[in-house]
Amino acid sequence: MLSRPQRLTRGIDYRTVVRRGARRAGAVHVLHVVDTGEPRPARFGFIVSKAVGGAVTRNTVRRRLKAICHEATPWVRDGADIVIRALPASAQTPFAELRRDVLRGLERKAAS
Numbered sequence: 001m002l003s004r005p006q007r008l009t010r011g012i013d014y015r016t017v018v019r020r021g022a023r024r025a026g027a028v029h030v031l032h033v034v035d036t037g038e039p040r041p042a043r044f045g046f047i048v049s050k051a052v053g054g055a056v057t058r059n060t061v062r063r064r065l066k067a068i069c070h071e072a073t074p075w076v077r078d079g080a081d082i083v084i085r086a087l088p089a090s091a092q093t094p095f096a097e098l099r100r101d102v103l104r105g106l107e108r109k110a111a112s
Contacts, residue, residue, distance in 0.1 A: 002070050008045030008081060017045065017083045024105045028090040028098060029065075031105040032083045042076040042110065044069045047085040057091045064095055068102045076110045 008014055021032035046065050048058045065084055076082070090098060 001066050002044060002073075006041055006043055006070075006073065008043050008083065013043075013081065014045050014047070014083055017081045018047075018085075021081070021083065022109055024109045026101040026105045028087050028093045028101055029105065030085040030087065031102070031109055032085070033109040034081045035077065036079045036081055038079040040079060042073060042078065042080040042082060045081075045083040047083060048090075049086075051088045052086050053088075053091045061086050061090050064098055065102065068099050069106075071099075072103060072106050076106060080110050082106070082110055 008017070017032050017034045021034040024031045024033075044066070046062050048062050048065075050058070052058050052061055065086065069082070069084070084102065093101075
């Protein structure tokens, strides 16, 4: 999974990315990207609200998103801060389709 330096952990970081970042909406997610220009690996954050489902469903969606982002880290540009907000439809979406949708968004907004 994503190591600690690859995760957004502070609320201010989430707010900055969501408010100032380039936005791309997919079928089951919304992607926000800010290029900080810092010489560090990309950082990821996830927003999965109660609208997605109960705790078990939300955690499943979050784990799936983390696995997809871990897979994508080699080609995401350094210094990027990325927040992925899961839409309610992500709970019923098969993993392969969720993966395809998120990777498509990452390719367009965060690829090096």
